[in-house]
Each structure stands twice: as C-alpha cells, then as structure tokens.
Amino acid sequence: MNKTDSKSPKFRRRAEARPDEVLDAALALFTEQGYARTTVDQVARRAGFSKGTVYLYFSSKEAILEGLVRRAVEPIAEASFDRMADYRxxxxxLLATFVQTVAQTLSSGDYRTVPLIILREAPAAPGIAALFRNAVLDRALPAMIGLLEQGVAGGHIRAVDPELTARSVIGPVMVHLLLSEVFDIRPDGGMEMERLVENHLSILFAGLEPEGTT
Structure with missing residues (x-):
C-alpha cells in the first residue's frame, strides 16, 4: 500500500506535465520544419508518447498550435488585459506594463517563436490567422482601446484616435521582432529589446501628453 502511494504523486505530476511536453515537442518541430510539414505522429514521437496520448490533450494539430499561442499569451493576459478593463x-x-511584458515575453526564444510561426504560416493557412486573432487580438485590442478611450475622456491624455493609437502601442515591438528574426536586421548591440521599449515609450508618452501641458 505504501509502495503504491509513493508512486501515485509521481504519476500525477507526470500526467499533469504531459500537455506542456507535447507543446514543447511541437514547438521544436514547427521551428525546425514548419507547421505544414509537421504531423501529430511526429509530435508524439518527439514527446515520447503514443499518438493516442497526444489526442487525450489536443484534438488536432491546430489545437496544439492554439495551445502554444495560449501558453505564450498567458503572461501578457494576466499582467494586462483584466486590469485594462477596470482601470480609470x-x-x-498600464501601457508601459503591457509593452514591457510583451517585450520580455518575446525576448524568450520559445515564446518569440510562436508569433513567428503564425506570421510565416498564416498566408497559406487562414485558420491559423483566425486562431491567433481569437486568442490574442480579439482580447488585446478591445482592452487597449477601452483603456485609451477612458484616458481621453478623463483628460489624462490628448484626444487621440484610440483604435489607431492601440495599433501604434504594440506596432514597433512587432516590427522590431520581424526585422530581427525574419530579415536578420538587428541593432549593433543585438536584439536590444529593452532599449527599444525605453525609446518607444518615451516617444509614445510624449505624444500622448494632454494639449497645453508644459
């Protein structure tokens, strides 16, 4: 009885870790050979599981990619989206926290790979673009637009267009990622994500200063 009990917690930890092990294996394969050329069989073999075990956690290859997207977005969502909705x-x-969290997340190799997979595969697979929109953009943009709207209404920032400004908030970080990872164009010091964020926020916040502020 004691022998069985001692093995049970280890087994539970192993079972709870399996979805992340599947995601890690899929991320490696998607990076190495592309999403389209990767099969669930390959993911299962890389993770050391049977194909049936993978299907216990993910119903399809698309579901695995969705799991990767959601895992990458969780740190950003927890730090920003809910707070934006209730903030006055x-x-x-909050914009600074959001941009810094996005930049910090994208500075991690594993997390940085996910949006790059989406960008590379979406033109040939519209479902992937829709997946990213549903998991990320449909949450981030409304939250940020609402945050900016209340800021304008309260006189905290100048009367900017909230929707266009929301795009401007995150745009430089994404372009920086594209230049670095897709076009292999980086600042002399490397990725320099922290410096980019500092520079971007200083320009953005100066532009948001209420009119008449000295």
Missing part, C-alpha cells in the same frame, strides 16, 4: 485614470502606466 492615466493609461500610460
């Missing part, structure tokens, strides 16, 4: 006041501190 100057939006700039």
């Amino acid at each position: 006041g100057d939006p700039r501190p």
Whole structure:
C-alpha cells in the first residue's frame, strides 16, 4: 500500500506535465520544419508518447498550435488585459506594463517563436490567422482601446484616435521582432529589446501628453 502511494504523486505530476511536453515537442518541430510539414505522429514521437496520448490533450494539430499561442499569451493576459478593463485614470502606466511584458515575453526564444510561426504560416493557412486573432487580438485590442478611450475622456491624455493609437502601442515591438528574426536586421548591440521599449515609450508618452501641458 505504501509502495503504491509513493508512486501515485509521481504519476500525477507526470500526467499533469504531459500537455506542456507535447507543446514543447511541437514547438521544436514547427521551428525546425514548419507547421505544414509537421504531423501529430511526429509530435508524439518527439514527446515520447503514443499518438493516442497526444489526442487525450489536443484534438488536432491546430489545437496544439492554439495551445502554444495560449501558453505564450498567458503572461501578457494576466499582467494586462483584466486590469485594462477596470482601470480609470492615466493609461500610460498600464501601457508601459503591457509593452514591457510583451517585450520580455518575446525576448524568450520559445515564446518569440510562436508569433513567428503564425506570421510565416498564416498566408497559406487562414485558420491559423483566425486562431491567433481569437486568442490574442480579439482580447488585446478591445482592452487597449477601452483603456485609451477612458484616458481621453478623463483628460489624462490628448484626444487621440484610440483604435489607431492601440495599433501604434504594440506596432514597433512587432516590427522590431520581424526585422530581427525574419530579415536578420538587428541593432549593433543585438536584439536590444529593452532599449527599444525605453525609446518607444518615451516617444509614445510624449505624444500622448494632454494639449497645453508644459
């Protein structure tokens, strides 16, 4: 009885870790050979599981990719989206937290790979673009637009267009990622994500200053 009990927690930990092991294997394969050329069989073999075990957690290859997207977005969502919805006041501190969290997440190799997979595969697979929109953009853009709207209404920032400004908030970080990882164009010091964020926020926040502020 004691022998069985001692093995049970280990087995539970192993079972709970399996979805992440599948995601790790899929991420490696998607990076090495592309999403389209990867099969669930290959993911299962890389993870050391049977194909049936993979299907216990993910119903399809698309579901695995969705799992990767959601895992990458969780740190950003927890730090930003819910707070934006209920926030009242100057939006700039929350915008700074959001941009810094996105940049920090994208600085991790594993997390950085996910949006690059989406960008590379979406033109040939519209379902992938829809997946990313549903998991990320349909949450991020409304939250940020609402945050900016209340900031304008409260006089905390100048009367900008909230929707266009929301695109401007995250745009430089994504372009920086594209230049670095797709076109292999980087600053002399390397990725320099922290410096980019500092520079971007200084320009953005100066532009959001209420009119008449000295």
